[in-house]
Amino acid sequence: MIDHLTFCISDENGAWARIEKDFCGRLPLRNLIWKGGLTQAPQFIEQLNVKVIKDAGLGESGPPAQDTGEHTEGGSGAIEQPPPLLNLLVIDADCDSDAYKAAVRPRVKAWVARAAARRG
Helix, strand or coil: CCEEEEEEEEEECHHHHHHHHHHHHHHCEEEEEEECCCCCEEEEEEEEEEEEECCCCCCCCCEEECCCCEEEECEEEEEEECCCEEECCCCCCCCCCCHHHHHHHHHHHHHHHHHHHHCC
16 A cells, blocks of 8 residues: 655746645545556545655756655665656646747647656
């Protein structure tokens, strides 16, 4: 059973700061029903702790996320951090359709490509 879920938040223009307090105030997640697949019976999760880490690499090819202090031991003895289960991109797109297509959409596509590459 999972003891916590890690969310990696990417934010290049400060939108996360405006919603962080409200988002984190609703944690931990409660009364969830997990449906793991067609053959697995649904499971009830009374409470799930969430660890939120801030992505340091949005818009750059820098490190993927700030250190959370939780690591797993790799096979070679090196300490590795597993990738977050969920990556969230928070954007402030208060613009018209054309401006969004020209400025925001390419950044979103690039972020999706980087997040997919990190997962392997």
